[in-house]
Amino acid sequence: MKTIFYVIQKEFIQVKxxxxxxxxxxxxxxxxxLVLVFAATFDLKNVDIFLVDKDMSxxxxxxxxxxxxxxxxxxxxxxxxxxxxxxxLLRNADDMVLVIPHGFERNLIRDDKASLQLLVNAxxxxxxxxxxxxxxxxxxxxxxxxxxxxxxLPEFKAPYQINTVSRYWYNSELEYKWYMAPGxxxxxxxxxxxxxxxxxxxxxxxxxxIEQLNVTPIKKxxxxxxxxxxxxxxxxxxLSFGLLIAKLVFNLPIVGSLALIFGMGALYLIGILGLxxxxxxxxxxQQQVMFVTFFFMMVFILMGGIFTPVESMPKWAQWIDxxxxxxxxxxxxxxxxxKGSGFSDLIHEFVALCILGFxxxxxxxxxxxxxx
Amino acid sequence: MKEKVIEVRNLVKKFGSFVANDDLNFxxxxxxxxxxxxxxxxxxxxxxxxxxxxxxxxSGEVKVAGFDIYRETEKVKRNxxxxxxxxxxxxxxxxxxxxxxxxxIYGITPKNRKAKQEVLLKNLDIESSKDxxxxxxxxxxxxxLAFSVAIFHxxxxxxxxxxxxxxxxxxxxxxxxxxxxxxxxxxxxxxxTHYMDEAEYCNRVSIMNEGRIxxxxxxxxxxxxxxxxxxxxxxxxxxxxxx
Numbered sequence: 001m002k003t004i005f006y007v008i009q010k011e012f013i014q015v016k017x018x019x020x021x022x023x024x025x026x027x028x029x030x031x032x033x034l035v036l037v038f039a040a041t042f043d044l045k046n047v048d049i050f051l052v053d054k055d056m057s058x059x060x061x062x063x064x065x066x067x068x069x070x071x072x073x074x075x076x077x078x079x080x081x082x083x084x085x086x087x088x089l090l091r092n093a094d095d096m097v098l099v100i101p102h103g104f105e106r107n108l109i110r111d112d113k114a115s116l117q118l119l120v121n122a123x124x125x126x127x128x129x130x131x132x133x134x135x136x137x138x139x140x141x142x143x144x145x146x147x148x149x150x151x152x153l154p155e156f157k158a159p160y161q162i163n164t165v166s167r168y169w170y171n172s173e174l175e176y177k178w179y180m181a182p183g184x185x186x187x188x189x190x191x192x193x194x195x196x197x198x199x200x201x202x203x204x205x206x207x208x209x210i211e212q213l214n215v216t217p218i219k220k221x222x223x224x225x226x227x228x229x230x231x232x233x234x235x236x237x238x239l240s241f242g243l244l245i246a247k248l249v250f251n252l253p254i255v256g257s258l259a260l261i262f263g264m265g266a267l268y269l270i271g272i273l274g275l276x277x278x279x280x281x282x283x284x285x286q287q288q289v290m291f292v293t294f295f296f297m298m299v300f301i302l303m304g305g306i307f308t309p310v311e312s313m314p315k316w317a318q319w320i321d322x323x324x325x326x327x328x329x330x331x332x333x334x335x336x337x338x339k340g341s342g343f344s345d346l347i348h349e350f351v352a353l354c355i356l357g358f359x360x361x362x363x364x365x366x367x368x369x370x371x372x
Numbered sequence: 373m374k375e376k377v378i379e380v381r382n383l384v385k386k387f388g389s390f391v392a393n394d395d396l397n398f399x400x401x402x403x404x405x406x407x408x409x410x411x412x413x414x415x416x417x418x419x420x421x422x423x424x425x426x427x428x429x430x431s432g433e434v435k436v437a438g439f440d441i442y443r444e445t446e447k448v449k450r451n452x453x454x455x456x457x458x459x460x461x462x463x464x465x466x467x468x469x470x471x472x473x474x475x476x477i478y479g480i481t482p483k484n485r486k487a488k489q490e491v492l493l494k495n496l497d498i499e500s501s502k503d504x505x506x507x508x509x510x511x512x513x514x515x516x517l518a519f520s521v522a523i524f525h526x527x528x529x530x531x532x533x534x535x536x537x538x539x540x541x542x543x544x545x546x547x548x549x550x551x552x553x554x555x556x557x558x559x560x561x562x563x564x565t566h567y568m569d570e571a572e573y574c575n576r577v578s579i580m581n582e583g584r585i586x587x588x589x590x591x592x593x594x595x596x597x598x599x600x601x602x603x604x605x606x607x608x609x610x611x612x613x614x615x
Contacts, residue, residue: 006476010465017464017505057386215424215454216477217446262480371445 005217011200015230029238032188033245037180040307046110047131048076048125050085057105061297066142067098072134076160082117089121095131096120108146122213142242168359170255170339178253181246183306190244190326191297193235193269197276198289201227206283214370224364235269236262256336260343262351264336268329271357275325278364300326375402376435377560378423383432385418394583398430400562402528405555407571408564410580411611416564417457417533419580423562424454424531437528450478453522453530455557457537461518461588463507467498470506470521476527492520512543516550523554530554532563536570548573568604577584577603579610586610 015021049067053060067073076094079085085097099117107114118135122128171178204210213223239262246252254261275296283289302324303310303317310318321327328349335341343350378400385393392415400406410416421427423436425445434441437451461470468489475485493499496516506514515535523530532551536544548570555561555575563574571591573579578588587594587610591603600606 002479003477006473010462010469010473013469014462014464207463208456208460210460211426211456211458212454212460212474213477214426215449215452216474217430217449218477219446371425372421 003222004226004229007218007223008229011227011230014197014200015234021196022196025238028192028239029185029188029242029245032184033181033242036184037177037246037250040180040184047073047096047134048094049073049135050088050097051075051078052080052082052085052097053078054080054084054102055100055104059105059108060100063100063139063142067135067138070134070138072131075136083277085119089119092121094121095127096135098135102366140302175250177250179334179336180306181250181252182337183304183330185239185242185246186326186330186333187301187304187306188240189235189269190263190272190300190329192238193231193272194276194279194293194297195289196231196234197227197273198280198283198293199286200231201277201280202283202286202289205280206286220365220368220370224277224361224368227272227277229271231276232266232269235273236265239265252337254337257340257344260346261333261336264329264332264346264353267350267353267357268325268332271325271353271360274357274360274364278360278367281364281367300324303327305329306330322352323356325353325356326355376400377402377437378406378562379433379435380419380423381433383419383434383522384430385415385422385424385427386430391583393422393429397587398578398585398588400529400560402560403555403558404575405551405561405563405573407574407577408562408580409540409566409571409607410564410569412566414580415583416580417554420531420533420562420564423453423598425449450525451528453525455515455518455522455530455532455535458513459511459518460588461506461514461521464505466503466505467493467509467517470517471524474521480525488524492524496520512546514541515539515543515547517526519547519550519554523559527559529560529562532561534564534566536565536567544570568602568607571603571607578608581611 015025051064053064064075068075075353077085077088082097082099085094085099088094089097097117097119097288101115101117104114104116116139118132120132150153204213220353243252243254243261244274247254276293279292279296280289303313303321304323305321310321310327313321332346335345376399378398380396380398381581383393383435384391388424394415396419408416408420418453420436422441425436425441425448429583434603436448439447439451441448462473465473471492472485472490475488477592480488489502493502496513498513498517501509506517509517519530519535520530531586536547544567551561551563551573563570566572574591576588576590576593578585580586587597587606591599591606594600594606595602598606598609600609
């Protein structure tokens with residue numbers, strides 16, 4: 001027991017002396033929380049429209065001003081030539097081209113119907129769909145009003161009507177930042193934990209101190225535990241630091257229990273650090289650790305469900321995700337922070353983290369050899 | 373003086389088809405300074421790593437400090453000290469912090485540690501530097517410190533792998549004073565070196581070539597046997613004969 005204490009003490013002194021590492025511990029959460037949470041948003045705020053109004057009627061102008069009035073759309077350019085609009089799409093200068101054909105108003109009055117053309121840049125499918133459906137709903141509303149106005153009829157009312165009023169639970173204002181903050185936080189504690197633990201062991205290899213330790217009677221469990229604990233504490237510090245930033249800057253509501261967040265966080269980090277130690281038992285240099293860690297982080301993040309819901313991934317990918325620690329921890333964070341889920345709601349994630357952690361730690365202990 | 377602290381019988385170490393140690397047989401006695409000589413790549417470091425429990429032999433029997441290195445590795449480790457070729461105290465810890473850390477691992481109580489640390493600092497005449505980072509010290513100091521830390525827990529044997537590489541002759545001479553003091557305290561010193569003048573300081577030396585021990589005796593006897601003026605000649609004669 002005392003041996004572990006001496007290892008922990010040594011690790012803390014080494015972190016304290018390492019100015020770069022100290023800066024990382026403070027700056028990474030600060031930068032990631034402040035930049036990523038603001039930047040990584042799916043909120044549709046600004047769609048640039050290229051307007052081709054060949055009709056130049058009062059109706060077409062009214063439609064244009066309806067679009068302009070919506071907070072999502074800006075009419076960026078106008079022209080009579082649709083081909084110019086296409087060029088703008090190619091240049092990525094505009095997101096949509098709306099073509100109002102000649103005779104739009106006339107057709108509408110005479111035939112009770114008229115056509116419009118909407119060209120959408122769909123490179124980013126999700127943004128395109130969202131933009132399209134917003135635009136379509138503006139046009140639909142416009143359409144409804146026109147019927148009412150022109151025909152002088154009251155808005156059509158069915159005798160029986162089901163009125164749906166939606167209320168969004170757990171994030172009633174659909175505040176995207178609140179959704180992103182726990183996700184970004186999960187990623188950043190993973191990043192810090194994985195790198196710190198991985199680097200610290202391989203550094204001993206590079207400097208040759210590992211040999212000095214291997215001739216001592218220290219047990220490998222003692223050594224690895226001593227390596228693990230300081231970095232769990234540092235990563236938990238970053239977790240609370242990140243939560244504090246989220247609370248102060250985004251006014252993130254932390255609905256669930258903090259004890260549960262930190263308990264799960266500790267469990268999660270022990271596993272992640274186990275993985276870091278395992279990587280550094282395989283690698284011989286810090287560069288190798290960087291490469292391997294980077295690979296794991298990429299897969300974990302992209303499959304973890306921070307941007308794309310895991311539920312819409314193919315089934316096989318969802319199966320693989322069961323072995324992705326970030327996936328589980330991100331779910332826990334979002335559930336506890338935003339919904340106030342309790343431990344009994346998290347049994348599945350808890351078991352998964354236990355299994356993953358146990359696996360990573362066993363691999364590290366098995367792979368670390370005092371005798372080559 | 374005839375108590376055996378290291379017994380090696382038919383030690384073989386292979387890396388794939390390369391034979392690094394080819395059937396080594398030797399004993400080392402308590403309190404002696406045993407020089408382990410050989411050209412680069414002769415297999416000295418490999419053999420030493422096996423004796424320290426850092427590497428397992430392919431076959432053969434090895435006892436260190438009376439314990440079998442296969443089955444009683446941890447007991448062996450309690451009783452040995454080791455100073456590797458690559459300098460290996462923590463550069464980003466101070467002298468005192470390094471001592472505290474390694475003492476802790478060997479289970480030395482803080483009270484004992486403090487007393488011993490005082491003696492150590494006094495012996496090396498570095499009392500005023502105890503809070504300096506190891507990384508800031510000159511190489512000669514580092515080597516002396518690494519050696520002192522390696523014997524801080526009073527092992528039966530201390531293994532030194534080319535301990536004086538890269539320092540001037542005066543610093544080397546001072547380092548050997550430390551080695552003598554240690555041997556006088558009854559600690560066996562097992563040392564590898566390229567420097568043939570250092571070989572003269574040893575009680576007995578073995579000369580390795582291409583994985584085999586070609587000669588093992590006191591420097592005097594070796595010089596007589598090979599009718600050489602000094603160990604340098606002995607060494608050259610042995611290595612050339614083998615070629």
